[in-house]
Amino acid sequence: MKEDFLHYLWKFKKFDTANLTTSNGEAVTILNGGQYLQLAGPDFFNAQLTIANQKWAGNVEIHIKSSDWYVHHHERDEAYENVILHVVWEHDTEIFRKNNTEIPVLELKNYVSKETLDNYQSLMTPKSWIFCEKQLGSIDAFMLSNWQERLFFERLERKSKHIEELLAQTNHDWEAVLFCLLAKNFGLNTNGELFLKIAQSIPFTIVRKESFEIENLEALLFGMAGLLNGEKEDSYFKDLVSRFDYMSHKYQLEKSVFEPVQFFKHRPDNFPTIRLSQLASVYHSKQNLFSKVIEANSVQEIHAVFRVSVSNYWQTHYLFDKESSKKKKSLSASFIDLIIINTIVPVQFAYSKSQGKEISEHLIALLQDVTPESNGIIQKFDAFGIKSKNAFETQSVLQLKSEYCNKSKCLECAIGMELLKNNQYISEEDNQIIL
Incomplete structure (x- = not known):
């Protein structure tokens, strides 16, 4: 059992929400599950619930066990003072705020079907990230370098539109x-x-x-x-x-x-x-x-x-x-x-x-001398064979993902065209398409 499964259950309400009760037997109704921010602090922000017919607005924290609250030292962290419900898979201890008021606990394992548990892996794991992910490592380096340069300037052209709008608003005061x-x-x-x-x-x-x-x-x-x-x-x-x-x-x-x-x-x-x-x-x-x-x-x-x-x-x-x-x-x-990356070069x-x-x-040359950015998209490309050594290359792959991969513009992409030219067709059996 992993917390990301519980996050999935709560976010998409993949459990029986009709007759929820806390560990103390108080009825719980979910009006709004909150925003899943995936940042430091509680897992779901600004949720709205009724507990024992009293309406509450605040945050929801999720753990495998109730005792994880103390393992993670949330009792010392003011960011968790506004938690209105502790959602856990297994309730093994009561938890309290700094002022000694008890935080209600919802034990999810009582409300999740066996079918949902069995289907978790397939529900949470995408069959593919981008259509050509298995072929990226075979792309010609010279072709890729030229394509990255074009992607980089496409990204700058897009950013320059915002600059032009600001220029118009400021009477062209740079x-x-x-x-x-x-x-x-x-x-x-x-x-x-x-x-x-x-x-x-x-x-x-x-x-x-x-x-x-x-x-x-x-x-x-x-x-x-x-x-x-x-x-x-x-x-x-x-x-x-x-x-x-x-x-x-x-x-x-x-x-x-x-x-x-x-x-x-x-x-x-x-x-x-x-x-x-x-x-x-x-x-x-x-x-x-x-x-x-x-x-x-x-x-x-x-x-x-x-x-x-x-x-x-x-x-x-x-x-x-x-x-x-x-x-x-x-x-x-x-x-x-x-x-x-975000201001000087675009200006x-x-x-x-x-x-x-x-x-x-x-x-x-300027961005080739800047340390590469690091995020999920760049790490994925790295794993599939396009490794970014500097910010010029990371800006290029971010443009590739947002403007080509996400929009399935394979036939407008130099990589897609190269694979087509080399007869490296993408398999339909991998839940993908054939170029």
């Missing part, structure tokens, strides 16, 4: 566009879109004027992010509130109401407070940033530009009012690599295109 793209990058997947909205809500002329005082930049970013709302005893918090109120009045800023920034399931060094302070540090310490980015010819030059840390206050804080051990919290090399590509300049070889 500095403003760079600010927006960096903000999105600093927000990572969880807060990226929100950070982009925050950057778009602050005219870049204001960022230019206020960049000489990092406190003013932090006040603008934190204020527009809604992080200066409420009351706190912290003197720095009060200082930022005062600065933000003054600049809001001075520049007639509209205090837009965005969704809250997300701290949940982030490591402290990725907290939005830290990332916003780092973004402010970039613009405080580097004047004419766009020129520096466009003129950079190597990964080392770009790393030098973005080698910044948080402001003094955030070296001893992750949150307002809560002091921590001092740490510079500088941008890591791996994070700067992400900036190069250099779009700008050179607007100027009628050809820099293809420079962009390829």
Whole structure:
């Protein structure tokens, strides 16, 4: 028995949900099973249940045994304080929150049919990942290299469309566009879109004027992010509130109401407070940033530009009012690599295109000097014979998977055409197709 099976059962409700009861005999009704985030913290976020006729909203944690709660030390982790139901295969002990209130337990093995158990492996294991996975290792290296180059520039063309939209919104201010793209990058997947909205809500002329005082930049970013709302005893918090109120009045800023920034399931060094302070540090310490980015010819030059840390206050804080051990919290090399991949290279590509300049070889060389990304897609290609040695190659295979494999465009893919030319037909008996 594995937890991923229990996740599958809960996510798709592959059990008898009609007469559920907790280990204490209280009736359970699932109104919403929650979001399966597959990140650190509880397994299902924002579920809605009724337990003993009382409606609850919160998180659901899943384990093989109830006692795994203590094995994983969830009783010490505040992220688990909002768990409203502990779903287990075998109930072997009661569990409690920090305040000693008992967490209801649902023992799933009483509600799962033998047929579901027998079919688990076939239900959870796809017959194939992509149609040509067994033939990838035989692809000619020269052909693959040429195809990867085309895929890479297709991906850049797609990214440049977003840059063109931002240019239109900013009256073709490239500095403003760079600010927006960096903000999105600093927000990572969880807060990226929100950070982009925050950057778009602050005219870049204001960022230019206020960049000489990092406190003013932090006040603008934190204020527009809604992080200066409420009351706190912290003197720095009060200082930022005062600065933000003054600049809001001075520049007639509209205090837009965005969704809250997300701290949940982030490591402290990725907290939005830290990332916003780092973004402010970039613009405080580097004047004419766009020129520096466009003129950079190597990964080392770009790393030098973005080698910044948080402001003094955030070296001893992750949150307002809560002091921590001092740490510079500088941008890591791996994070700067992400900036190069997702912001610098697309901006250099779009700008050179607007100027009628050809820099293809420079962009390829730049990303060939960046460490390869690592995710499930890249690891799969690696296992099937396409091994990525750098970020140029990982960007290429990501484009291949999203725009060709996922859309079954085998006959528009150089790999598919090569297999067809060499009569390496793909077997139908493997639950695949014949090209």
